[in-house]
Amino acid sequence: MIKELDLSKRYGNNTWVVITGASSGQGRDMALAFAKRNFNILMIGSKRTDETAKEIQSLHPHIKTKIIYKDFRKAFENNFFDDIQLEFDKLNTDIALLINNVGYRVGWKPYHEMPDKYIRDTIATGTIVQSKLTHMVIPFFLQRKQKGLKSGLINITAQCMHSNFLFGINNGNEISVPFLSVYEASNAFGFYHSNSIYKEYKNDFDILNITPGAVITPNTKCLSDTIFSIDSKTFVNNIIKMIGNVNGYSCAYWGHAFSTFLINFVPFIKDKILY
Numbered sequence: 473m474i475k476e477l478d479l480s481k482r483y484g485n486n487t488w489v490v491i492t493g494a495s496s497g498q499g500r501d502m503a504l505a506f507a508k509r510n511f512n513i514l515m516i517g518s519k520r521t522d523e524t525a526k527e528i529q530s531l532h533p534h535i536k537t538k539i540i541y542k543d544f545r546k547a548f549e550n551n552f553f554d555d556i557q558l559e560f561d562k563l564n565t566d567i568a569l570l571i572n573n574v575g576y577r578v579g580w581k582p583y584h585e586m587p588d589k590y591i592r593d594t595i596a597t598g599t600i601v602q603s604k605l606t607h608m609v610i611p612f613f614l615q616r617k618q619k620g621l622k623s624g625l626i627n628i629t630a631q632c633m634h635s636n637f638l639f640g641i642n643n644g645n646e647i648s649v650p651f652l653s654v655y656e657a658s659n660a661f662g663f664y665h666s667n668s669i670y671k672e673y674k675n676d677f678d679i680l681n682i683t684p685g686a687v688i689t690p691n692t693k694c695l696s697d698t699i700f701s702i703d704s705k706t707f708v709n710n711i712i713k714m715i716g717n718v719n720g721y722s723c724a725y726w727g728h729a730f731s732t733f734l735i736n737f738v739p740f741i742k743d744k745i746l747y
Contacts, residue, residue, distance in 0.1 A: 477716045480510045482622050483568035488512045490560075490567060490609070492544070492601060493574030495520035498628060501708040502571055503528060509712075512536040514563070516556060516605075517574065518543065544574055545593035547600040553608065560608055565616045569624040569715075570609045572602040575659070579652040591654050598658025602627055603665055613677045623677040624715055627666040630659035630683055663721070670720055681721035682711055 489506045493499035494515040503513050507528045512535055515521045525537045540556055547553075560567060576597035580586030606625065613623035648656055666681035673679065684707065714722060 474713045474717050476713045479506075479712070479715060482716050483511075483624065484566075484621055485510065486512065486566070487568035488514050488563050488566050489569045489571065490514045490516065490605070491571045491573060492516045492605065494524050496524075498704050498708055499571075499573040500524045500527075501704050502573060502711075504531070505708055505712055506569075507532045507535045507537075510535070511568070512538075514538045514540070514559065514567075516540045516542050544597040544601050545576065547596045547604070548592075553604055556605070557608060560612065565612055565619065565621070567609060567612050568616070568622075569626065570605060571626045571628070572605060572662070573626075573628045574601055575628075575655070577652070577655050579655065581651045583651070583653055586654075594654040594658055598655065599661045599665075602662050606665075606669060610673065613673075617676050622716070624679070625669070625673075625677060626680045626682065626711065626715070627662055627669075628682045628684070629662040629666055629721075630656075667721060674719055678716055679719055680711070680714060683721055 489503075489511045491499055491503050491506075491513065492515075494503040494513075495517050499515075499517070503515060503524050504527065507513055508531070513525075513528060515524060515537065517539075519541060521539050521541070525539055528535055528537050538559070540559060542552075542556075574597060576594045578586075578590045578594050580590065606627075609625070613625070616623045663681065663683060666679070670679045670681060684702075
């Protein structure tokens with residue numbers, strides 16, 4: 473059993489956590505969890521994020537919150553990140569953690585009928601945002617290291633791969649969900665991007681690449697009957713316990729990890745379940 477660290481002590485009092493997609497689901501639960509642990513919260517997302525800020529102020533009135541309103545589907549546009557960079561420059565080395573959480577889940581059956589707009593929006597939200605924000609925050613993390621301060625990067629991606637042994641030797645070890653091709657590909661981008669960042673910067677700051685299966689939020693109630701599903705609040709608490717204790721990629725939930733293990737013993741049912 474992993475024991476949660478004193479995160480405020482590890483990353484500094486009165487420091488800031490940056491979270492994308494904090495209007496609902498895991499992003500909202502992350503914002504509330506870090507506010508409870510005495511971190512100030514900078515949220516980047518839609519106008520609906522106002523509700524999360526109000527909730528934080530109601531529960532933790534001493535916590536500072538800031539919101540930068542963004543439609544991440546437009547992340548490919550020139551100057552999209554300029555105002556975020558300005559805010560990062562103001563907070564500077566007071567930024568202790570970045571949580572890349574936002575995604576744009578769109579599926580279509582069949583794929584060839586999927587509107588072009590959804591393809592573009594899914595790719596923009598699922599690839600550009602994580603890669604760009606990570607690129608922007610690392611210089612501040614390196615400055616914090618020079619000052620003897622800890623920092624943390626948490627990327628929420630997805631179950632993309634499973635270990636390959638026994639029967640799995642003769643089967644592909646990717647986990648791909650039909651009818652979600654662009655969303656799945658965006659998660660795979662985030663997975664590999666995050667793994668590479670970990671191998672490059674693992675000695676400079678804490679890095680978690682979280683690879684969940686079915687996490688139940690108000691937007692994913694349709695997954696409630698999925699085997700080994702977990703509610704968002706419990707899942708976020710699992711991640712919180714891992715921060716500073718674990719580095720690299722993890723499912724952050726034994727059920728999701730166990731499901732990838734099971735695939736090697738019953739690989740013939742993987743595609744049927746995913747379909």
